[in-house]
Amino acid sequence: KAGVTQTPRYLIKTRGQQVTLSCSPISGHRSVSWYQQTPGQGLQFLFEYFSETQRNKGNFPGRFSGRQFSNSRSEMNVSTLELGDSALYLCASSLSRGMGIQYFGAGTRLSVL
């Protein structure tokens, strides 16, 4: 069974631009969560999607948004990029909500210049 797939693996953008990251969960998994990882703040929760609805959101500005499609694939979007948005963005999927192992993809490394 294929794991969580994130595309692209690397992105370079400039300040003010916007970016869209994609995540394909493990087949059969319906919950998708996004995390931001930086050396200073570690792994921080962005949001969780289940059944095409955002169920939970972390403490990030409105420039960070996402969506989930009917096949459980998810995208996250960051608008008006800032230098501080440079990070590894990780997607994780799980069978359902509540308790359960979240399986992570390899991440998308975003660099904002």
Add this chain to the structure above:
Amino acid sequence: GESVGLHLPTLSVQEGDNSIINCAYSNSASDYFIWYKQESGKGPQFIIDIRSNMDKRQGQRVTVLLNKTVKHLSLQIAATQPGDSAVYFCAENESGGSNYKLTFGKGTLLTVNP
């Protein structure tokens, strides 16, 4: 297991020794805990999990201990191998509420010397 600022706690062991990685969690309502291993350039990889109704759980070469009284988790790795070198994170989740998210510790860097 908790770090301050940019500095990860580090643990250096010899190959074949046992390793113990500690983690203090923050939410007394958390009832599900996971340990992840992250190698350079990869996403976190599941190692072992434990629910709050258990004190101990064993896997292959790994054991997780949970002390709810002091909100402390530990991961024990037996016969540590060079391939175990990575950053290890504990994560907690409060499953009973409407929030389903993992809250991660800052991580511990484990280095295994051959």
